[in-house]
Amino acid sequence: MAGLCLLVILGLRWFSVKTQIADLNKENVQLQAELIKYQAIAKEVEKFKADKGSLEAKLASIDRLKAGQVGPVHILDQVSQLLPDGVWLTSLNHTAARLVLQGYAFTNFSIAEFMTQLAKSPDGRFTNVDLSYSEHALIGKVPVEKFEITCAVKL
Numbered sequence: 001m002a003g004l005c006l007l008v009i010l011g012l013r014w015f016s017v018k019t020q021i022a023d024l025n026k027e028n029v030q031l032q033a034e035l036i037k038y039q040a041i042a043k044e045v046e047k048f049k050a051d052k053g054s055l056e057a058k059l060a061s062i063d064r065l066k067a068g069q070v071g072p073v074h075i076l077d078q079v080s081q082l083l084p085d086g087v088w089l090t091s092l093n094h095t096a097a098r099l100v101l102q103g104y105a106f107t108n109f110s111i112a113e114f115m116t117q118l119a120k121s122p123d124g125r126f127t128n129v130d131l132s133y134s135e136h137a138l139i140g141k142v143p144v145e146k147f148e149i150t151c152a153v154k155l
Contacts, residue, residue, distance in 0.1 A: 072094055074155075075153060075155075076092065078121060078125060079092065079101070079118075082114065082118055082121060083114060084114055086107065086110045087103060087104070087105040087106075088105075090103050091103070097154070098150065098153065099153040100148065100149075101150075101151075102147070102148045102149075103146075104145065108134060108145055111145060111149075115129050115131060125153060125154050126153055127153075127154070128151055129150075131147065131149055132147075132148040132150055135147075
């Protein structure tokens with residue numbers, strides 16, 4: 001009888017362990033499925049991080065370009081404010097720290113006034129203002145002075 005009892009207990013224990021193994025296998029399959037799902041999500045997160053890095057680099061480039069635009073805009077604005085009546089520009093070239101202005105004026109006095117205005121700019125942006133040339137020209141039948149001024153410019 002003791003043998004039969006032991007056999008029943010071992011049978012119940014075997015059935016219990018078999019049930020636990022089945023449950024653990026089922027849980028393992030579910031966890032493997034979740035792992036695959038989370039690996040796919042992790043790949044998407046990595047892709048988003050890469051995209052974010054790319055976008056941040058593009059934004060930094062845009063910011064640098066915007067910062068580079070500020071100088072020329074201020075230069076053009078200030079030159080237009082300093083331009084006296086009777087003087088008009090045909091060309092404004094900015095390279096490195098140099099500015100070359102070409103244009104026409106009705107008189108040499110107007111050109112001189114423009115050069116003085118540039119040299120006395122309120123923020124000291126224009127220095128070493130020089131007249132490259134001034135020559136007589138005709139626009140239609142109107143006599144004018146064609147000129148070129150160069151100066152150093154601070155951004």
